[in-house]
Amino acid sequence: MERNLRGAVAALFAGVLIASCSSGPSEGGDIKLTIGLFGDFGYRKLYAQYEKEHPGIDVVERVTAFDDHHTSLAAHLATGRGANDVEAIETGYIGLFKANPGKFVNFLDYGVGAERTWWLPWKWDQSLSKDGKSQIGLGTDVGGLAMCYRTDLFKKAGLPTDRKAVSALWPDWNAYFKAGERYTAHAPAGTRWFDGGATVFDAIIGQAHTGYYAASGTLVVKTNPAVRQAWDAVTHAIENGQSAGLTPLTNDWNNGFAQSRFATIPCPAWMTAFIQSQAKSSAGKWDVATVPGGSGNWGGSFLTVPKQGNHTDEAVKLARWLTAPEQQKALFKENGNLPSQPALYKDPAVTGLVKPFFNDAPVGQIFADSALKLKPQPQGPKSGQIMVAFTNGLARVEEGNESPEAAWNSVIADIEHGDR
Structure with missing residues (x-):
């Protein structure tokens, strides 16, 4: 695994770029947004809700093993093709990917900076580029x-x-x-x-x-x-x-x-x-x-949006919605994923949960x-x-x-x- 990841990372930082298409319209004419995860994030019910609230969007989840997911993502970013519209990155790997923020959509360009107080300060900083000018990820859980x-x-x-x-x-x-x-x-x-x-x-x-x-x-x-x-x-x-x-x-x-x-x-x-x-x-x-x-x-993860996708604006909207307070609270109640947003630690729906x-x-x-x-x-x-x-x-x-x-x-x- 390490050898494969190092090779992919080497190519990533060499900046090899090839035109790609990570998503496209589904058979019904909807915009298909793919989301790449490692394991079960508990999102399936939320996809149905999102699609209902956003007609014309079809969310497709792709799950691979933890190591394979991050190795493949590095390779896809290196070649400029194959990445999903939204890609999850685990805490231990976020430092690797944020070192090359130009491969990802900058959430600050979409006004997410105004919402930074939603997240624990250290969680926000973990996916922020070293110069503070590019935010590549939105925190999911901690x-x-x-x-x-x-x-x-x-x-x-x-x-x-x-x-x-x-x-x-x-x-x-x-x-x-x-x-x-x-x-x-x-x-x-x-x-x-x-x-x-x-x-x-x-x-x-x-x-x-x-x-x-x-x-x-x-x-x-x-x-x-x-x-x-x-x-x-x-x-x-x-x-x-x-x-x-x-x-x-x-x-x-x-x-x-x-x-x-x-x-x-x-x-x-x-x-x-x-x-x-x-x-x-x-x-x-x-x-x-x-x-x-x-x-x-x-553990804990982030949702990112690779630049190579054809529907980056729609992917950003999906990532922002999945990591918003209401969805993080719903995920904790349903799956136990602890929110990365401290205001929710005082919410009775969170603090009062028993299993x-x-x-x-x-x-x-x-x-x-x-x-x-x-x-x-x-x-x-x-x-x-x-x-x-x-x-x-x-x-x-x-x-x-x-x-x-x-x-x-x-x-x-x-x-x-x-x-x-």
Whole structure:
């Protein structure tokens, strides 16, 4: 994946341009707008509403896997053809694409600057070009963190099950891994403390004031003690048998929910809908507590409009509508995608939301509080690729193919090679 993405990015910055046509009229004469996503954003009901309110517009969704989506987008931008009218970009990749804002429509040209106060200031800045003159993306959700856990497995292992008591169980990550030792000593057969090292590692990194990049834009993976400390803590827990060894966004990981293979998982708001879909037989057995450290971010996305499309004006209207406050609120209520607009964190429709699947947990209040405590972290052009490198490295540790130290060195080498 990394090799393909680097090649596509190299072409992108070489500025190869070929005339393209990403969309056109549908058979009925309507304007067809394609929207490229990675995974389910929960937009399908909204498309129907938009088409009803905008006669003559036909919205077509195209979904591909996370890595494939971003690799393909880079290639389409490089060649000037093939991009969808609206393209989603995940937080870890927005720094890469905004470095070449000329490939995208500038939302500031459409008056979106007057609406910038809708969004969290750091969310707005994440997709703003370095010179502040081009806004390439409109924020969808943010990945405010909590901790989802299985009350039935906790009870069998002799741990508290009440969400307040569980939150108190792990004020920080050291306490979380200590609780994991208690769980492991009495774990129900076939279960582990957490799903996989990559999920916990990403959650810890997402809380750090500085992650992979310094505020200056300098890559600091190797020299940032927070990164190495997170690595050591997670690999130590893996070696102590706390991990189920599942890699996020794989079929095995999906099956892990249904098979009850782990008791806890750091969960951003968007994951609650995913858990519901994968673990249907466990309804009412899940609950939601505060994440160690109190807050954090994992994920979140932006909608962009590549310039190469034939209907950029219509695409901008669609992107603005999908990211407007009313639609963000509707998506949270329906799918759990936490809005990136802070005014909604005080809206009773958000703060009052509870989910029966999660034992009637007040998810609205939990995730809104997490988002308000969240401190933005600098992102760089290769944040997404670095995340993948660490995911692969942790998988090698869990599979027994490399020791933690050897895997660390391999990850650093992969990152440094990719930076050349």
